[in-house]
Amino acid sequence: MKTGSLLWLIRWQLRLGWRDATAKTKPWVWIVLGLLFVLGIPLLLYIPLRDLSGRISSLNGLEPDVGLLLGASGGLIFLLTLMLSSAVVGTLRSLFERGDLDLLLSSPLKSKTIFAARALGVVVSQFLGTATFIVPIAILGFLLGFWRLLGVIPTLVSLSLLASSLGILLTLGLVRVLGVGRARTVAQIFSAVVGALFFLIFQAQNILGRGALSELGAGLNSFVNSIRENPNFGASSALWYPARSLFLEPLPTVLFLGLSSLIFAWTVNFTRRSFLRGVQNEVKGDRRTRTSSKIVHFSGGLFSSLYRKEWRSILRDPLLISQTLLQLLYLVPAFFVFLRPRGDGATLSSGLLALSLNAALIFISGTLVSNLARIAISAEDAPDLLRMSPRGETRLNTLKMWAIVLPIFALFALFYGLLVWQGLFLAFGLLAFLGATLTSAALELWFPRPTPRADLLKRGAQNGRFWLGLAHFLTLAGWVGALYGLEFRSPWSLAGLALGLGIPLIAFLSSGRRRGKTSPRAGASRSARA
Amino acid sequence: MIQTVSNSLQTDTHPPALELRDITKRFSGKKAVESLSLNVRQGELYALLGSNGAGKTTTLRMIAGLLEPDSGQISILGFDVALEPESAKSPLAYLPDDPLLYAKLRPMEYLEFVAGLWGLEPRTSEKKARELLEWLDLWKNKDELTEGFSRGMKQKLALAGALVHEPRLMILDEPLTGLDAGAARQVKDLLVSFVAGGGTVILTTHILEVAERLAQRIGILSSGQLIAEGTLEELRTRSGENSLEDVFLELTQEAHP
Numbered sequence: 001m002k003t004g005s006l007l008w009l010i011r012w013q014l015r016l017g018w019r020d021a022t023a024k025t026k027p028w029v030w031i032v033l034g035l036l037f038v039l040g041i042p043l044l045l046y047i048p049l050r051d052l053s054g055r056i057s058s059l060n061g062l063e064p065d066v067g068l069l070l071g072a073s074g075g076l077i078f079l080l081t082l083m084l085s086s087a088v089v090g091t092l093r094s095l096f097e098r099g100d101l102d103l104l105l106s107s108p109l110k111s112k113t114i115f116a117a118r119a120l121g122v123v124v125s126q127f128l129g130t131a132t133f134i135v136p137i138a139i140l141g142f143l144l145g146f147w148r149l150l151g152v153i154p155t156l157v158s159l160s161l162l163a164s165s166l167g168i169l170l171t172l173g174l175v176r177v178l179g180v181g182r183a184r185t186v187a188q189i190f191s192a193v194v195g196a197l198f199f200l201i202f203q204a205q206n207i208l209g210r211g212a213l214s215e216l217g218a219g220l221n222s223f224v225n226s227i228r229e230n231p232n233f234g235a236s237s238a239l240w241y242p243a244r245s246l247f248l249e250p251l252p253t254v255l256f257l258g259l260s261s262l263i264f265a266w267t268v269n270f271t272r273r274s275f276l277r278g279v280q281n282e283v284k285g286d287r288r289t290r291t292s293s294k295i296v297h298f299s300g301g302l303f304s305s306l307y308r309k310e311w312r313s314i315l316r317d318p319l320l321i322s323q324t325l326l327q328l329l330y331l332v333p334a335f336f337v338f339l340r341p342r343g344d345g346a347t348l349s350s351g352l353l354a355l356s357l358n359a360a361l362i363f364i365s366g367t368l369v370s371n372l373a374r375i376a377i378s379a380e381d382a383p384d385l386l387r388m389s390p391r392g393e394t395r396l397n398t399l400k401m402w403a404i405v406l407p408i409f410a411l412f413a414l415f416y417g418l419l420v421w422q423g424l425f426l427a428f429g430l431l432a433f434l435g436a437t438l439t440s441a442a443l444e445l446w447f448p449r450p451t452p453r454a455d456l457l458k459r460g461a462q463n464g465r466f467w468l469g470l471a472h473f474l475t476l477a478g479w480v481g482a483l484y485g486l487e488f489r490s491p492w493s494l495a496g497l498a499l500g501l502g503i504p505l506i507a508f509l510s511s512g513r514r515r516g517k518t519s520p521r522a523g524a525s526r527s528a529r530a
Numbered sequence: 531m532i533q534t535v536s537n538s539l540q541t542d543t544h545p546p547a548l549e550l551r552d553i554t555k556r557f558s559g560k561k562a563v564e565s566l567s568l569n570v571r572q573g574e575l576y577a578l579l580g581s582n583g584a585g586k587t588t589t590l591r592m593i594a595g596l597l598e599p600d601s602g603q604i605s606i607l608g609f610d611v612a613l614e615p616e617s618a619k620s621p622l623a624y625l626p627d628d629p630l631l632y633a634k635l636r637p638m639e640y641l642e643f644v645a646g647l648w649g650l651e652p653r654t655s656e657k658k659a660r661e662l663l664e665w666l667d668l669w670k671n672k673d674e675l676t677e678g679f680s681r682g683m684k685q686k687l688a689l690a691g692a693l694v695h696e697p698r699l700m701i702l703d704e705p706l707t708g709l710d711a712g713a714a715r716q717v718k719d720l721l722v723s724f725v726a727g728g729g730t731v732i733l734t735t736h737i738l739e740v741a742e743r744l745a746q747r748i749g750i751l752s753s754g755q756l757i758a759e760g761t762l763e764e765l766r767t768r769s770g771e772n773s774l775e776d777v778f779l780e781l782t783q784e785a786h787p
Binding site for chain 2: 296297298299300301302304305306308309312313316317381382384385386387388389390391392396453454
C-alpha cells in the first residue's frame with residue numbers, strides 16, 4: 001500500500017478507531033456482541049417464524065405498487081432525516097475535532113486525501129449506526145426465504161453516502177456562516193429536534209386530538225391518490241428507484257448506489273477548500289469570547305459561590321445546553337395536552353393521562369438532573385482547586401448537587417402547578433419525582449466519573465459509564481413503577497420502590513467501600529481546561 | 531499589593547512553614563518519592579530542583595493534599611495535612627504548572643469563586659481581586675472568558691487566585707512557564723517581596739538562574755530522594771563547582787553516574 005495514499009490513511013484511521021473502541025472493552029467482547037446482534041437475533045427469531053417461510057418467500061414475486069413504493073420512499077426519507085442529523089454531528093466531530101488533524105494538515109499529505117478519509121469515516125459511522133438495527137431484519141427475511149430484503153444493505157450504503165454528503169454540505173455551510181463553535185450548537189439542537197420528532201409522532205394523537213388526526217389522515221390519503229393517478233409517477237418511474245433498491249431490483253440498486261457515490265465524490269471535491277478554511281478559522285474565530293460587560297460583586301458564602309460558578313459555566317456553554325436542557329423539548333407534547341380542551345377525542349382516560357404525564361415528568365427531570373449533576377460533579381474543570389481548598393471535596397460535591405437540584409425543583413414546580421390546575425396532580429407522582437431527582441443526583445455524587453469538561457461531548461466520553469447509565473435508568477424505572485403500583489394499589493409498587501431506593505443505596509454503600517480503600521484526595525491529576 | 535504576614539520572624543517558638551517527615555510515595559510499585567524529609571522555615575524561599583521525573587511535582591502535590599503519601603507525615607505551619615486538612619490548607623496556595631482555571635468564567639468571577647472556597651469576606655476580597663487584576667495587567671480583560679486567554683494570561687490569573695486569599699505558604703510548580711519577560715520579572719519581584727513580608731515560597735524550576743538569584747536554600751531531588759540541600763554557597767563548596775548549573779549536573783550525575 002502506497003504511503004500517504006487514501007487507502008493508507010483510511011487504514012490508519014480504522015486502526016485508531018478500533019483501538020479507541022477497544023480501549024476499555026476487550027475486542028472479542030465487541031466481536032461476540034456484534035455477531036450475537038447481527039446473526040443471533042435473526043436466528044433466534046427464525047425458529048418461531050420458520051413455519052411462515054413459505055408465505056414470506058412468496059413475497060419475492062411481489063411487484064410493488066405505487067402505494068407500497070410511496071410508503072417505502074416515505075420510510076427512506078424519514079431514515080435519511082435521522083441519518084442527516086447524526087451526520088451533521090459526526091461531520092463536526094470528524095472534521096473539526098482536532099485530534100491528529102494538526103499533525104495531518106502540517107504533513108505533506110494532500111488536503112484532499114485527508115478530507116476524503118475523514119468524510120469516508122462519516123459514511124462508515126452512518127452505515128454502522130443504522131445497519132446494526134436494520135441488517136438483522138434483512139438477514140431474518142433472507143433466512144425466511146425473502147431474499148429480496150437483502151436489498152436493505154446496498155440501500156443503506158446509498159443512504160449513508162447521501163446523508164453524509166448532505167451532512168458535510170450543511171455542516172460546512174453552517175461553519176462558514178456561524179463558525180465552528182456555533183455550528184456545533186446548531187447541529188446538536190437539530191439532532192435533538194429530530195430525536196424529539198419520534199416522540200412527537202408517537203404522541204400525535206394526544207397533541208392533535210383525534211379529529212385533527214383524522215383530517216391529517218384524509219389529507220395524506222388524497223395526496224397518495226393524486227400520486228397514484230399521476231401518470232408521471234407510475235410504478236416504473238425512476239422516482240421509485242431508491243424504494244425499489246430496497247427489494248434488490250438490479251437496475252435501481254446499481255443506479256441508486258452509483259448516483260449516491262457520485263454525489264459523495266462531488267461533495268468531497270467541492271467542499272475540501274471550505275473544510276480547510278473552516279479548520280484554519282477555528283482557532284482564530286473562537287479565540288476571545290467577550291461576554292457582557294457587567295461589574296461582578298462578590299456574593300460571599302460557599303454555596304452561593306458554587307451555585308454561581310456552576311450555572312455560569314453551564315449556561316455559557318451552548319453545546320452543553322443543547323445536550324442537556326433540550327431534553328425539555330420532550331415536554332412539548334405535554335403542553336399540547338394541557339392547552340387542548342379535553343374530551344376532544346382524547347385516547348387516554350384522565351387517570352391514565354395523569355399517570356403518563358407524571359411518569360414523563362419523572363423520567364425527564366431525573367435524566368436532566370443526572371446530566372447536569374454529571375457536568376457539575378464529574379466534569380469539574382479544576383478538580384485540584386477544590387481538593388486543595390480548605391472545604392473538602394466531598395462537602396463541595398454535595399453542595400454542587402444541591403446547586404443543581406434546587407433550580408430544577410423550581411422549574412418543575414411550574415409543571416406541577418399546571419397539573420394541579422388541570423386536575424391531573426398525583427401526590428404519589430410528586431413524591432416519586434422528588435425521589436427520582438434526588439436519587440439521580442446522588443448516583444452522580446456517589447459515582448463520579450471524572451471527565452474533563454472540554455472532553456465531555458467528545459467521542460469516548462461515555463466509556464465506562466454503561467453501568468452507571470443502567471443504574472440511572474433502573475432507578476428512574478423503579479420510581480415510575482412505584483408510582484403506577486401505588487396508583488393501582490398493586491404490590492408491584494414495592495418492587496418499584498425497592499429499585500428506586502435500592503440501587504442508590506447499593507451505590508452509596510459501595511462508594512463508602514471505595515472511600516475506605518482509596519483516599520478521596522488521591523486522584524489522578526487533571527489539568528484545567530481553560 | 532503583596533500581602534504581608536504580620537508574624538513573620540522565624541523563631542524557635544514558630545512552627546516551620548513546611549515539614550516533611552520520611553515521606554514515601556509509590557506508583558504501581560515504583561518509588562516516586564522515597565523517605566523524603568524536608569524542613570522549610572517561615573519567611574524562606576526554597577527552590578526544589580531535579581531532573582525530569584525526579585519527584586518534584588509528586589512532592590508538591592502531596593504537600594497540597596492532592597496525593598496521599600504511602601507513609602510519612604506532612605505539616606503546614608504546624609498542622610498535619612492528613613489530620614487537620616482544613617487548618618493546613620487555609621494558609622496554603624498551590625500553583626501547578628497547568629493553571630487551575632474555569633474556561634467559562636471571567637477573571638473576577640473566578641476570583642469570586644476562589645474567595646468563596648476560602649470563606650473570605652466578600653467586600654474585602656472583591657477589592658483585593660480588583661487590585662490583583664490591575665496589578666497583573668488583566669483588568670482590561672475583565673469581560674473576557676478565560677478560555678480565550680493566552681498561556682501567560684492564564685498563569686497570571688491563577689497567580690491572582692493564589693494570592694486573593696492571602697496565603698502564608700505558596701507552592702509553585704514551574705511558575706515562570708509560558709510567561710513573557712515582563713510577566714516573569716513581575717512574578718519574580720512578587721515572590722521576593724512576598725518572602726520579605728514574612729511569607730514562605732517553595733518552588734520548582736528548570737531555570738536554574740531563577741533558583742540561583744532568588745532562593746535562600748536549594749534542595750536537589752534525584753529519583754525521589756533529597757541528594758543535597760543548602761544555600762547556594764554551601765552547595766558550591768560541597769561540589770567544588772562555580773555555577774548552580776555545574777553544581778546541579780555534578781550532584782545529579784554523582785547520584786546516578
